[in-house]
Amino acid sequence: MSDNLKISRDKKGNNKKGKDGSTSNPLDNLQGRLVIILFMIIIAFAALFFKIFMLQRSKSKEYNQKILSQQKYDSRDIPYKRGDILDRNGTYIATSEKVYNLIIDPKQINSDQEDYLNATVSVLSEVFGYSIDELKSTIAQKSDSSYVKYAKDISYDQKIAFEEKKEEYNKSYKESKSSERVYGIWFEESYVRRYPYGSSACNVIGFANNEDLSGNSGIEQYYNDQLIGVSGREYGYLNDESSLERVIKNPTDGNKVVSTIDLNIQKIVEKHIAEWQSSTGSNMTAAIVMNPNNGEILALATSRTFDLNNPRDLNNYYSPEQQAEMDDKAKVDALSNIWRNYAVSDTYEPGSPSKVFTVASAMEEGVITGNESYDCKGFEEVGGWKIRCANRNGHGVLNVTEALMESCNVAMMDISRAEGSQKFYEYQKVFGFGSKTAIDLPGEADTSGLIHTADNASATDLATNSFGQNYNTTMIQLAAAYSSVVNGGSYYQPHVVKQILNSKGAIIENIEPELVRETVSAHTTAFINEALRRTVAEGTGSAAAVAGYDVGGKTGTAEKYPRGNGNYLVSFIGSVPAQAPEVVCYVLVDTPHVADQARSAYASSLFSKIMTEVLPYMNIYSNVDESIDVSKFPAAEGITDSNTQKQEESKNYSTEEVIPNDGGNGLPGAPAGEGEE
Known part of the structure; x- marks a missing residue:
């Protein structure tokens, strides 16, 4: 190290004079250099911020679209209403009743976990009787989802009961300055097939499966192409201003079928x-x-x-013990026999x-x-x-x-x-x-x-x-x-x-x-x-x-x-x-x-x-x-x-067999004759 960079002190701790008679402090030189470096960093950040600003101005649309395109947007089907079936007098013998699916949004609920979670599951349990522990477990397991179909076939009255209870609780929370809220629950429209007269005309009407709305037997099956509709769709997209917009394509309901059946005669x-x-x-x-x-x-x-409203019920024909012994094929065969239209088949x-x-x-x-x-x-x-x-x-x-x-x-x-x-x-x-x-x-x-x-x-x-x-x-x-x-x-x-x-x-x-x-x-x-x-x-x-x-x-x-x-x-x-x-x-x-x-x-x-x-x-x-x-x-x-x-x-009826059981063409043979009253 050169002599002029050495730090030397006398016995009292004072800086010694140099050869030229001046005194010097090396720390002062180091601080000066740090100031220069800091100034250069500030200039570099300013230049970077300026560059980002210029890019944002010139290519904001392109970059926004790239960012937004990586986000997940949930879209959903909007169900159609399957067409009604009427008797010849205009009486509805098969119809589609509007019901609701209960949708849980765990993301929203978890955005303020304690305040939203407890209040929400409490009201769900109170109105619908659901288990609080099960609700919390579902929300925890699906924490990253915004759409969980938790229950189906919720009636209009049940939906209104929940919404009224939600409004009541949230109003109370607000008045008491509490941050708790019933949050992250909504209802999705759906339809379920209903038959107002139960088993009446079941051989003619048939029934529709609520899962896929396809017809099974009867008019429901034969005229399925007329009765079904086209589902609508709600989905999101980015417009030219890079704003997220939602588009709704409305569903097309199925056609109605007027039968020749007179329900009163039936x-x-x-x-x-x-x-x-x-x-x-x-x-x-x-x-x-x-x-x-x-x-x-x-x-x-x-x-x-x-029963058209419960067509897979075997209880009228088989005991619980008989049903327990059936495998899947046996149950399918039993149901097919029950649904079979004797007058036609x-x-x-x-x-x-x-x-x-x-x-x-x-x-x-x-x-x-x-x-x-x-x-x-x-x-x-x-x-x-x-x-x-x-x-x-x-x-x-x-x-x-x-x-x-x-x-x-x-x-x-x-x-x-x-x-x-x-x-x-x-x-x-x-x-x-x-x-x-x-x-x-x-x-x-x-x-x-x-x-x-x-x-x-x-x-x-x-x-x-x-x-x-x-x-x-x-x-x-x-x-x-x-x-x-x-x-x-x-x-x-x-x-x-x-x-x-x-x-x-x-x-x-x-x-x-x-x-x-x-x-x-x-x-x-x-x-x-x-x-x-x-x-x-x-x-x-x-x-x-x-x-x-x-x-x-x-x-x-x-x-x-x-x-x-x-x-x-x-x-x-x-x-x-x-x-x-x-x-x-x-x-x-x-x-x-x-x-x-x-x-x-x-x-x-x-x-x-x-x-x-x-x-x-x-x-x-x-x-x-x-x-x-x-x-x-x-x-x-x-x-x-x-x-x-x-x-x-003078009648004397006979059941005596007089010709072969096989009529000569593989067809069943005839008896001796008919007994007529």
């Missing part, structure tokens, strides 16, 4: 089915009420019902209502005129098999009308044989058997492989098909076919929806009746209607009579496969007024819970009870067209009350 039908089930009961009881002149279904009900052998079509087709082809007579000895040998009539002692000599009135199998076999296989099976197709009706409901059964054709039918097949055994149909097929015969020959496509409206109620589409084809002539209709009127007034359908009305109809008693077990499916299909029908009702009772099942009166009497209430409601009166001279039809001749009484007394 309830009448359901009431009488329930009464039957609670007294005698059966494996299945079902009924269809329809307008034969346009194909509109006014009511459709079965004894297999479920299940097939069976129809029995004697088919005799209407046997007579009608033969008359259309000129094979019979109605003047023919048949001698029933109680059986007939066909194809080497002895096929019995319902009356084992025989009906004796009957004309065509009497054959329908007494439900004679032998006469039907003779008529079908005279018509021949080719024409008989052609008319089965004309009447719609073996083809779907294309009703606007899901799950319609395909019966194309469940009927015979002229190419594969044996003589035995033809004979048994003539009285409704050895081929399968569905309730909706038979009701549509029968309607075409009694309405003058017009086959209308059956349907359950008549209008589509937009969410505001304006008509988008009128679903007009669709005439599919002509089946029979007016002359054949007049003959059949008179014969069916006498079937109820004097023949086997007497239990279906309705006081004050002329009712036409046909009974059915079909032995179920496998034969010989004593199980029967009994039915009645009728039309009112008989000569100019305005309504058709088809009632089916599958396996009555009685020892003697072979009695069509079970179904006929149920028909009578239903129609006794439905006809006055529909303002239908006994109005037989007196201009029709029924005496010109052979049906009006040749039978008296005394003759009918003698035939009733």
Whole structure:
């Protein structure tokens, strides 16, 4: 170190003089240098601040957008309202009720944890009964989130109750100078599907899943594309001024569907089915009420019902123990069976209502005129098999009308044989058997492989098909076919929806009746209607009579496969007024819970009870067209009350098996004959 930089002191601590005689302090030099350095740092910071300022002025938009673009903005869907379903009178039978999701914003609550957290969870617990510990745990676990869907299906009343309590508490906190607040809770709109009438018309309406709002069975499924809407969206974006803006795209609600169902008629039908089930009961009881002149279904009900508001409840059909033993597949199968629409999806052998079509087709082809007579000895040998009539002692000599009135199998076999296989099976197709009706409901059964054709039918097949055994149909097929015969020959496509409206109620589409084809002539209709009127007034359908009305109809008693077990499916299909029908009702009772099942009166009497209430409601009166001279039809001749009484007394019903269980085409075989009451 050079001499002039050395610090030297004398013994008293004073600075020594230098060689030139001056004194010096090295600390003063160091302080000066520090001042210079500090000044240079200040200049550098000033320059940096100036640079930032200039950048902010020139490129503020670019940098702001970069910064803001890294921030998270929560967007949300805005739910649409699924379209309502109405009955034909405008009664809401399915609707979407506005509810709310309870949303918690942990970020807001945690912004002042103690003051906001305790107050907020206390009010939530007080109003909704939620656990305070669980609420705090959720908020802690989701502390970085601004959106936690904590609860669903909050009602409007619950929402208002919370908001009023929140306002009350926050006002109190403010007045007491407390920093506590109920904070960070809001409600998000949503919709839940409601069915005001529970299980009523469940087979027709179906239900919608609240999770994804998709339809399941019934109108809900078939018209799902009309009923669903489009969700809206709320989202944020940066505008040209780099300000965060929120945009709301409003949802589009689904369309409304107006059904052909009359809820009042539906309830009448359901009431009488329930009464039957609670007294005698059966494996299945079902009924269809329809307008034969346009194909509109006014009511459709079965004894297999479920609550549309809780469609996955198995308690009405399975005990808790049975449910506990079910795996997921078993539960799905059980629910599918409950939701299954028997009237559309299940097939069976129809029995004697088919005799209407046997007579009608033969008359259309000129094979019979109605003047023919048949001698029933109680059986007939066909194809080497002895096929019995319902009356084992025989009906004796009957004309065509009497054959329908007494439900004679032998006469039907003779008529079908005279018509021949080719024409008989052609008319089965004309009447719609073996083809779907294309009703606007899901799950319609395909019966194309469940009927015979002229190419594969044996003589035995033809004979048994003539009285409704050895081929399968569905309730909706038979009701549509029968309607075409009694309405003058017009086959209308059956349907359950008549209008589509937009969410505001304006008509988008009128679903007009669709005439599919002509089946029979007016002359054949007049003959059949008179014969069916006498079937109820004097023949086997007497239990279906309705006081004050002329009712036409046909009974059915079909032995179920496998034969010989004593199980029967009994039915009645009728039309009112008989000569100019305005309504058709088809009632089916599958396996009555009685020892003697072979009695069509079970179904006929149920028909009578239903129609006794439905006809006055529909303002239908006994109005037989007196201009029709029924005496010109052979049906009006040749039978008296005394003759009918003698035939009733001589009946001896048979359940004996007389032909193979396999009808020759893989189809179930027919029993000896039908027992008719």
